[in-house]
Amino acid sequence: MSIAFDYTRSLGPVLSRFMTGLRDGRVLGGRTADGRVHVPPLEFDPLTHEPVTDLVDVSPVGTVISWTWVDQPLEGQPLSRPFAWALIRLDGADTALLHAVDIQDQDQIRTGLRVRAKWSPSRIGHINDIACFEPGSTPGDISDMSPGEPVKIMTTPIRLHYRHTTSDEEDRYLRALADGRLIGQRCPACRKVYVPPRVCPADGVAPGEVVDVADRGTVTTFCVVNVPFAGQRLDPPYVVAQVLLDGADIPIPHLVLGLDAGDVRMGMRVAAVWRDRSEWAATPVNIAHFEPTGEPDAAYESYAEHL
Amino acid sequence: MRRAAVLGTGQTHHRTRRTDVSMAGLCREAIDRAMTDSGTDWSQIDAVVLGKAPDLFEGVMMPELFLADAIGAAGKPLLRVHTAGSVGGATAIVATSLIRAGVHRRVLAVAFEKQSESNAMWALSIQPPFTAPIGAGAGGYFAPHIRSYIRRFEAPDHIGAMVAVKDRQNGALNPFAHLRQPDITLDSVRESRMLWDPIRYDETCPSSDGACAVVIGDEAAANASDRQVAWIKATAMRTEPTFYSGKDHVNPRAGVEAANALWTAAGIKDPLDEIDVAEIYVPFSWFEPMWLENLGFVGPGQGWKLTESGETRIGGRLPVNPSGGVLCSNPIGASGLLRFAESAMQVMGRAGEHQVAGAATALGHAYGGGSQFFSMWVVGQQP
Numbered sequence: 268m269s270i271a272f273d274y275t276r277s278l279g280p281v282l283s284r285f286m287t288g289l290r291d292g293r294v295l296g297g298r299t300a301d302g303r304v305h306v307p308p309l310e311f312d313p314l315t316h317e318p319v320t321d322l323v324d325v326s327p328v329g330t331v332i333s334w335t336w337v338d339q340p341l342e343g344q345p346l347s348r349p350f351a352w353a354l355i356r357l358d359g360a361d362t363a364l365l366h367a368v369d370i371q372d373q374d375q376i377r378t379g380l381r382v383r384a385k386w387s388p389s390r391i392g393h394i395n396d397i398a399c400f401e402p403g404s405t406p407g408d409i410s411d412m413s414p415g416e417p418v419k420i421m422t423t424p425i426r427l428h429y430r431h432t433t434s435d436e437e438d439r440y441l442r443a444l445a446d447g448r449l450i451g452q453r454c455p456a457c458r459k460v461y462v463p464p465r466v467c468p469a470d471g472v473a474p475g476e477v478v479d480v481a482d483r484g485t486v487t488t489f490c491v492v493n494v495p496f497a498g499q500r501l502d503p504p505y506v507v508a509q510v511l512l513d514g515a516d517i518p519i520p521h522l523v524l525g526l527d528a529g530d531v532r533m534g535m536r537v538a539a540v541w542r543d544r545s546e547w548a549a550t551p552v553n554i555a556h557f558e559p560t561g562e563p564d565a566a567y568e569s570y571a572e573h574l
Numbered sequence: 575m576r577r578a579a580v581l582g583t584g585q586t587h588h589r590t591r592r593t594d595v596s597m598a599g600l601c602r603e604a605i606d607r608a609m610t611d612s613g614t615d616w617s618q619i620d621a622v623v624l625g626k627a628p629d630l631f632e633g634v635m636m637p638e639l640f641l642a643d644a645i646g647a648a649g650k651p652l653l654r655v656h657t658a659g660s661v662g663g664a665t666a667i668v669a670t671s672l673i674r675a676g677v678h679r680r681v682l683a684v685a686f687e688k689q690s691e692s693n694a695m696w697a698l699s700i701q702p703p704f705t706a707p708i709g710a711g712a713g714g715y716f717a718p719h720i721r722s723y724i725r726r727f728e729a730p731d732h733i734g735a736m737v738a739v740k741d742r743q744n745g746a747l748n749p750f751a752h753l754r755q756p757d758i759t760l761d762s763v764r765e766s767r768m769l770w771d772p773i774r775y776d777e778t779c780p781s782s783d784g785a786c787a788v789v790i791g792d793e794a795a796a797n798a799s800d801r802q803v804a805w806i807k808a809t810a811m812r813t814e815p816t817f818y819s820g821k822d823h824v825n826p827r828a829g830v831e832a833a834n835a836l837w838t839a840a841g842i843k844d845p846l847d848e849i850d851v852a853e854i855y856v857p858f859s860w861f862e863p864m865w866l867e868n869l870g871f872v873g874p875g876q877g878w879k880l881t882e883s884g885e886t887r888i889g890g891r892l893p894v895n896p897s898g899g900v901l902c903s904n905p906i907g908a909s910g911l912l913r914f915a916e917s918a919m920q921v922m923g924r925a926g927e928h929q930v931a932g933a934a935t936a937l938g939h940a941y942g943g944g945s946q947f948f949s950m951w952v953v954g955q956q957p
Contacts, residue, residue: 270700274633275691279596310598313648316616318602420593425633459819468815488725490717491771497696504771507714516819528771533725567725572820574722 269428276421281310284322286418289396292386292409296325296360303361325359327384327397327406332356332363336373343426345399351376355400367399375402383407392418436464436474441549447541451478451515459516481513482554483538485565487573491528504528510537510557511573518573525558534564577957578673579796580804580922581680581789582612583915588752588784588903591690597637598644600785601686604908605645608682608787611924613799619789620678622647625655625665625685626907627942630697632688645684657811659855660942661685662786662910663949667809669790670951679792686785687907694781694906713778713858715944717770719823720860724772726824727875729863731772733882735763737859738777738901740887745898747927752782752903777859777901784905786912793957804918804953807935808839816944823945829868832948837870840952845937846871849952851893851920851930852937853913857900862886866894869939869950888930896920896928910940914951921955 278286281297285307288295297308298321309319334353340346345367353376354363369385370376383403390396390412401407433441436452440463443450452464452474461467464474489508492501506528509518523531525540537557547553584607586592592600609616622645624638634640638647638654645652657664662685669683698712723729742758745751758776766776796803812832815821833845842848854869856862863877871892872880880886886894895901897916900909917938919925925933939950 270630272633272692272696277591277593277596277688277691279594279599282596309643310596311602311644313643316646423633454819457819461819468818469820488718488722490714490721490773491768492714493767493771494713494769496699497693507718509718517817533721571726574719574726574822574824 268431269426271424271426273422273424276423278419278421279310281308281319281322283417283419284308286392286394286421289394290390290392290412290418291414292390292412294325294327294357294384295322296357297322304359305362306357306360306364323359325357327357328404329355329357329360329364329382331368331376331378331380331382333378334368334376336376345395349373350399353382353400355382366397369399369401386410393421436466439477440464444551444553445547445549447544447547447553449480449482449512449539451480452476453478460514461517462512462515462519478514480515482541483536483560484510484512484515485570486523486531486533486535486537487511487518487570488533489523489531491531506531508537508557509573511570521554522556523558524556532564534567534570536560536562536565576674576676577793577796578670578790578806579793579957580806580915580918580953581614581791581795581799582608582610582801583786583788583919584608584611585750585786585908585912585915586784587750588782588905590752590780590782592688592783593690597632597634597686597688598641600688600783601641601645601684601787604686604785604787605682605684608789612789612791613801614680614789616646618680619646619650619682621651621653621672621681623653623655623665623669623672623681623683625661625683625911627656627658627661627687628697630692630700631694631906632691646682657947657949658942659857659906660910660940660947660949662908662912663914663938663940663951664811664947665911666788666790666914666938667811667949667951669788670806670809673790673792680795681790682787683790683911684785684787685908685911687905687909688783689781689905690783713770713773716858716861717773719945720858720864721772723824723860723864727878729878730882732760732764733863733878734772734774734777734859735760736881737856737862738763741856741859741895741899741901742776744888744896744928745902748897748902749926750903751898752780752784753898754902773858773860779857779900779904780902782903782905784903784908786908786915788911788915788918796957802922802924802955804921805955805957807841807952807954808836809949809951810836810839811947811949813947816946824864825868825874826945826948828946829865829941829948830870832950833869836950836952842952845869846892848935849892849937850933850935851896851917853897853899853916853939854894854937855900855910855913855940856895857904857909859901862894865939865941869937888928893930896925896930898928910942910949913940914938917951918953921953
C-alpha cells in the first residue's frame with residue numbers, strides 16, 4: 268500500500284530567511300543569547316525562550332564531524348549512488364548540519380574532511396537547494412538566481428509504502444471473499460458474530476467458531492455523500508450505509524447504489540452486487556456495492572440495538 | 575487529593591491558513607499569551623505537556639522532537655499526549671494529574687493543529703486494508719449516527735440549524751474565532767448545501783490552524799496569583815472501542831461513564847442546575863443535543879428539547895459554547911484544550927464579550943476518534 272501527500276511547511280520569520288538565503292546562495296545561521304550560531308537557525312532561543320532575530324552568514328565550506336555510509340540509497344534521498352550522511356560544521360557555525368556528502372568511496376570520507384556545498388542549478392528556497400556536499404576547502408560554483416520575493420512556504424512531498432501482514436482471521440476472511448463467500452467468527456465469550464472476524468473488541472479474546480453470513484442484510488443507518496473530496500472514487504451524490512448482514516452482529520459500511528440516493532431508508536433490505544467472477548481476488552473489492560432486494564423493510568426494533 | 579488550578583490561558587487567532595507562522599510560532603503565540611495571562615515566568619514552569627491529533631495531518635512524525643526548544647521544554651520533562659480529537663482535553667488532564675500527584679508546581683499544557691499543511695479530509699480517509707473502499711470522508715463517519723439520533727427520538731429537522739445559528743453568532747463575540755458570522759439565520763443555514771445528508775455545510779466545523787495553551791499550578795501557585803484562577807474540581811477520562819457489537823453510537827457508554835465519574839468527583843448532583851456554562855465538543859451541530867444527553871444534563875430524547883427551548887444560548891439556563899465552539903474554530907489537536915480553556919476563562923471572568931454573567935462553575939468537554947475517547951473537567955471560582 269502507498270500513502271502520499273505533498274505537505275507544505277509554513278516557514279515563519281526565521282526559517283523563511285534561511286530558505287530565502289539558500290535560494291540566493293547564502294547559508295544563514297541564527298545567533299542565540301549565549302553567542303552560539305546554530306545552522307539551521309532555531310526559531311526560539313532554548314535558553315532565554317526569546318525569538319531568534321540575529322541571523323548571520325556562515326561559510327558554505329565546513330568540516331565533517333561524524334559520518335555514516337549509505338551503500339544502498341533509498342527513494343527520496345539526495346543521491347542515487349552510494350554516499351555518506353555526515354554531520355558538517357560550517358565555518359562560522361557552532362552546530363552541525365546533517366547532509367549528504369557525494370564521495371566515490373567509503374575510504375575517502377573521514378572525520379575532519381573539508382567539504383563544500385554543491386549548489387543545485389535551480390534553487391527555489393528549499394533545503395534541497397544544497398544538492399549535497401563534496402570534498403573541497405573553497406566555495407564551489409554557484410549559478411546566479413535573480414533575487415525574488417522572500418520564500419514563506421516550502422513543499423515537502425512524503426511517500427510511504429508499506430506491506431500489511433494479515434492475521435489468521437483476516438487471512439481466512441480474505442480467502443473466503445476470493446471464493447465469493449462472506450464469513451464471520453463468533454466471540455466465545457459474548458457469542459456475537461463479528462464480520463470481518465477480529466479479536467472481540469468488548470471481551471479481548473480471540474474469535475472462535477467460523478460462521479457463514481449472508482451477502483444480504485439491512486441498512487441500519489446511512490448518509491448521503493454530497494461533498495467532493497481528494498481521493499474520492501465516485502461522483503456525489505451517493506449513499507454510504509451501515510449494512511447489518513443476516514447472521515452478523517455488527518454492521519459493515521458499504522455503498523448502496525442502484526436507486527436514487529433520496530430513496531434509501533433505514534431498515535431497507537439490500538444485497539451485495541458482486542463483480543464479475545473473473546475479477547475476484549482475496550479482497551473486499553469483490554463486492555462492488557449493495558442494491559435493494561425489494562423485500563419489505565425490516566422493523567426498526569430488529570436493528571435498533573446496532574445504531 | 576491536592577488541589578490544582580488553571581492560572582491562565584492563551585490561544586491563537588484561528589484561521590484556515592496561518593501561513594505567517596511555523597508550527598513552533600503557532601504554539602508560541604498561544605503559549606506567550608498564556609504565560610502573560612497567568613503572570614508566569616519561564617523559570618517557574620516545571621514541565622511541558624504537548625497534545626496534537628494524528629501526525630498524518632502535518633506529515634511530521636513526533637513533532638514534540640523538533641518543537642521541544644520552541645515550547646520551552648529544554649532541560650525540563652516533556653510529555654506528548656495523543657487521543658485523537660479529544661487530545662486537547664487529555665493534555666489538560668495529564669498536566670492536572672502531574673500537579674495533583676505533587677510531582678510539579680506549575681505545568682504548561684499546549685495543543686495545536688496546523689491543518690493547512692495538508693488536508694485533514696484526505697488524512698482521515700486513508701483506507702485500511704480490510705474494508706471496502708467506500709470513501710465517505712470525515713463527516714461521513716458521523717452523519718449516520720446523527721440520523722440514528724433523529725430517528726430514535728423523532729427530533730425535528732431544525733434543531734441542527736438552531737445550534738449552528740447560536741454557535742456562529744456566539745463566535746462573532748469571540749475575537750479569536752475562525753468563523754464569525756453575526757448575520758447567520760435559521761433560513762441561511764437550512765439553505766446551505768447538504769454535505770453529508772443530514773449534515774449541512776453550515777452545520778459543519780471548519781478546518782483551522784490554531785493552538786491553545788494553559789498554565790496549571792498547585793494550591794500555593796494559585797494562592798500566589800493576584801488574579802482569579804479556575805480551580806479544577808474534577809477531571810474524568812474514559813475510553814471504549816470504536817466499534818463493537820451493540821455499541822451505542824448515539825449515546826456512547828464511555829461518555830456516560832466519564833460524566834458519571836466527573837459529577838460524582840465534583841460533588842455535583844444535578845448538573846443542569848449546578849453548571850453555569852458548558853464548553854462541549856460539537857463538531858457537527860447535532861452533537862449538542864446528543865452530548866447534552868450523554869453528559870446527563872437531561873435524559874434520553876430530551877437534549878433536542880433543551881436546545882429548541884433556547885436555554886443553551888448565552889443568557890439561558892445552560893449556555894453551551896459561548897465561545898462559538900468547534901463549529902467556529904477547529905484546529906483539531908487544540909479543539910479540546912480550547913473547550914477546557916474557555917471553561918476556565920468563564921469562571922475567571924476573562925471571556926470578554928462572550929462572558930456568561932455569574933459563571934462560577936463550568937464544564938469543559940472533548941471527545942475523539944469514532945466517539946471513542948472522552949475527556950472532561952469541571953472548574954470553579956472557589957476551590
